[in-house]
Amino acid sequence: MRRLFLSGLCATLIAAQAAADTQPVNQLPSDLKTLPDTIDRALSEFYTPGMSVGIVKNGKIVYLAGHGLRDKEQGLPVTPDTWFRLASVSKAFTATTVAQLVDEEKLNWHTKVEDVLPGFRMADPFASREMDITDLLTHRSGLGSGAGDSMLWPEPSGFSRQDIVHNLRFLTPQYSFRSEYAYSNVMYITAGEIVAHLTEDSWESRLQNRVFAPLGMDCFGGDVPGYVLENHAISYGHNDERGIYPIPRNQLAEKGIVSAAAGGVSCNATGMLKWVQMWLDEGKSAGGETILSEDAYNTMLTPQTLLSVDDTDEEWDHMHFKAYGLGWRLMDIFGHKVISHTGTLSGYQTYVAFVPDQQLGVVVLNNGSNYGARGAVMQTILKAYLPESDKRNWIDEYRAYQDKQEEKYLARHTTPSGSGEVLLPQNTYAGRFSDEWFGLMTVYPEGDTLRIKSDKMPTLTGRLEPFDDHTFVIRWDNQNAASDAFIRYQVNVKREVTGFTLYPFTEREITNHEWRDMVFTVDKE
Template sequence: MPTRAARWLLIACLAVAGQAGAREAQVDAGRLASLVDEAFARYALPGIAVGVVVEGEVVLRHTRGELRAGQGEPVDAATLFKIASNSKAMTAAVLARQVDAGLLRWDDPVVRHLPDFRMADDWVTREIQVRDLLIHNSGLGPGAGDLMLWPSPNRFTRAEVIYGLRHLQPRWSFRSRYAYDNTLYIVAGEIAAAVAGVPFDVLVRREVFEPLGMTRCQAGSWSRDAVGNIAQPHARTGDRNVVVRADGATVPDEPMMAAGGLRCSLDDMLRWAQAWLDTGTAQDDRPWLSQAQRDAVWTAHMPMPLSARMRSWDRSHFSAYGYGWRLTDVDGTSKVSHTGTLKGMYSALTLLPERGVGIVVLINGDADEARTVLMQALVKQFTAAGGTHDVAYYAGLLAAERADSGASGSGTRGPARAPTGAETANVVGRWRDPWFGSVDVCSQGDGLTFVSARSPKLHGDVVAVDGRLQVRWRDDDVDVDAWLIASPAQGRASALHMAKVDPDADFSYDFEDLAFVREGDCR
C-alpha cells in the first residue's frame, strides 16, 4: 500500500499531467491555420509563413503564397525572410553569451571596448555603458541617424555610421526616457566583434545560429543563388503585389546587420523561440545561456509607454524594454515579443513563457495591419477564454480607431508646381551635414533637384506646394516626401533643414535631425 507521501506525489503528478493535457487539448491547429488563411486572403498578401510551438513541440507550420508574386515559387518553412528588428534580440544574445564567458560586463563603458566612440555630449560618452546600447535610452530622437542605414543600398560604412553619432544632437536627457533607435545596436554589434576578435557576421553564426541549429539563417554577405528559396519584399500597387528592393546576385553586408539585417526561415525562428522557452537548451552539456543572463535579457530595463490599445485589447498593466525584447503582460500572463519592419517585409515573434507558447509570423509584403491583427488573434487562442475573436474582429477595431482619430491610413500628395527662381534662391547650392554628408540642390534639366552624395535613392525634384519647397523623391522605395526649410537670412541662406511632409510617417526618415550648412555653389 503506498505511503501518504507516495499518494501525494501520485496526485501531484496526475495534476501536472492533467494540466499539460488540458493545455495540449486547447491547441486547435486547424483553428490556428484558418486564422492565417483569413489574414492571407483579407490582405491579399504575396506570401506568409506562420509557426506555433507549445511546450517544446511545433504544433503549426503553415505557409501560403509565393517568394515572388506571380512566379509560382511557393513559400515553405525553409524560405528565408528578412526578420528586420527581430535581429536585435540575437545581437543581445551574442553579448549575453560574452558576459557568460567573462569577456565583458553589461556595465562596461562603451569606450573601454571602442576607444574612439563618441556621443555629442562628453558626459554621455564617458558614462554610456554596453547595456545602454540595447534599451533605447540614449536621449536621441526616435530613429536618429537612420538615414545612414536606409533607404538602402547606400554608401555609408558601419564605421561611418558609428562616427556620425557624435554629430547627432540629443532631444532629451540621457537615460531620461524611451525612444527607439537602431544606430546604437550597430555599436553593440561592433563591441561584440571587438571583444571576440572576429566580424559580427562570423560571431552571430558561431554564438547563435550554429549552437541552436538555425541552419538557414544568413548574416553578412552571401550569394543569393547559392542559398536559394528567398522571399522577396513586395509593395501593394493598386490590386497587385509588386517586388521592390529585389536581391541582386550578391546580398551585401549592410551596416544595419546587428540592428535589423539578419534573415532566417520559419523553421529557424521556431528553433529560436524554443531556445528561449526551453531553459535546458544545451551545447556540449552546458546551457546555451545561463539563467542569470536569461533573467538579465528579460528584465524590464526601460519603461515604455502603455498604449490605450494594450490596455483595451490585452488588459496590460506595464510595458518595458529588455535587452532586445519588449516586455508586457496579456490577460494576466507574461508576454515577451518583438516585431521587425523593412519596406515590403514584416516579422513578429511573441513568446508566452508561462504558457510555453511561441508564435512566429513572417510576411513578404505591405503588412502592418495584417501582422497586428493576425498576431493578436493567434495570441488570444492561448490567453483568452475561448479565443473566439478572428482577424476580421481585430481589423474592425483598428478601423474604429482610425475613424475616432480622423486618420485616413494613407498619405496623399497635394498639388505642386515648379518653383520660381526667387523661391529657390535661398536653397540652391551645395550643402553639408556633419553626419549625412553632402547634397546638391541644383538645376538639372528643366527643374531643380536634390541629390545626396552618399544615399543615391535620396534623389528628388524640388517643387512648390502651398508656398513652401518640397522634395518629391524619384525612387519608389522612398515613400516619405520632405520639406526644404532655409533659415531666414539676408541674401542667400547659410543653413538648411528638412522635415517629413507627413509628421506621423516612419521615424527612420529622420530628416529633422539634418542640419545642413552651405558648402559652396552648384558645379
C-alpha cells in the first residue's frame, strides 16, 4: 500500500512540474562538437521536421536538446520536453512489466500462456499448448512478420485487445514454432493482456505506477493529460509530390490506443534519459529503488532469438553477433555490447541505445518518416564514443545506402497491367461481405464507381478500379496508411458474386501479406 501511495504521489508531483521546461544541455566532447549541425543537416536531408536528442555518459547528461519543429504549420520548436510516440521502443517497457511479475513470483519465464489466458489459441495446436511468456516477447511464434497488424493500423482500430488475442487462432503460421525470427506486434499485445490479467489492472496503469512513477518519467502508456498536447510533436510524412505533410491518424491524442503494449507509449527525451540510465544502473532508479531484480535484468538482456548479421552490419559496425532479447536487440559494435531498439510508425521514428561498458546511453526521437535521420544521428554519436570505430559522414552513408536500396527496388518492380474491364456489370460486385475475424467490408456504388469501406477500421476506405476478369484494384484513400491491393471476386456458375479475397497490388507471388488470412463471403444478415 505504501508503495502505491508513494508512486501515486510521485506521479502527482510529476504532473505539477510538467509546465517547467527542461533546459538544454551541451557538454559534448571535442569529437562531437559538430553534433548540433549534424542533427540539423540530417533533418534537412531526410525530410524530417524535428528531433529531440539526449545523451548520458558516466551518469551525467552531456547533451539534451530539441532541433527543428514539432509543428511545421505553426512554426513551433521541438524542446527536450516535447512528447513523441515511441512506436516499437515501447516493447522494452512491456517486457519490463512482465519481468516485474516474474520478480513478484506471479509467473515465471516458462509459464504457459494458456494457463494465464484460458481463451488463448493459435492456429497451430502445438504452439497453443507450448507457447510460454518468453515466446511472446522474442518474435518466434511461427507467425509471419507483421501478422495481425491489420487489426492495429491504420488507426483508429475498432478491435479490442480481447478481440486481437481471440483472433490469433485465425492467423496462418509462416514458420514452425520457435524456428524463425519474425517480428510480431500482436504477441506483445498479448503480453500486455497477461500483465492486466494477473494484476487485475490495466497494463497502462501498471506501467505508470511501477515504472514511470518511481523513475520520475513524465510518460504515458495510455491516455495522456491535456498538457501533453500543448507540447507534442505532430507526425509527418514526405513524398515528392506533396513534400512534407502531416499524418493526423498517428498523432498523439488524449485517448490511448489498442496497440500501446506493442508501440503506443508516449514520452520525451527528458524522460527517456531516465529510462536509459536505469538500464545503465542495472535495474535501479536514481534514488536506488529496484525496478528490476538482477535476475530479471540479466534475463532481459540475454540473447533469445538469433538475428542475421548482414554485409552492412559488418562494414559499418564490425559486427559479429546480433540477437533479440526481451524487448531489446543485442549486438556487438567494434567489440562493445550494444543494446538498442528502434521504433517506426508513419510520422514517428525513434531510436534508443545504451553501451554498458562505456556507461553511455543515447535517445533519438523525431517526427518524420525516414529512418535515415535517426540512423545517421545515432551512428554519429555511438561512433564518437567507441574509440575503435570508423569516423564517417553518416548522413552521406545513409543517403548512399538508401539510393542503393531504391535502385534494387526499381530494378525488380513492375506495375501489373490488365484490360481495365471486368466481366459483369460493376454494380453486380457491390454488397456487404464479411470475414470471420476481420469483420464486415462494404462495397457500394458512388456515381459511376465502386467504393469500399471497413466496418472495424473506419479509415480503411478506397475506390475500386476495374482491372480484369472479376478483379479490381483498390486505390485506398489514404495512400500513407495502406498500399494498393487487388480485390479478387469469386463468382459461381450462375454468375453470382459469392465473395472476395485481397492481395497486394503486385505481379510477384507473396505468401505472407496482411490480407492472407481473410476470406470474405456475402454477408447474409
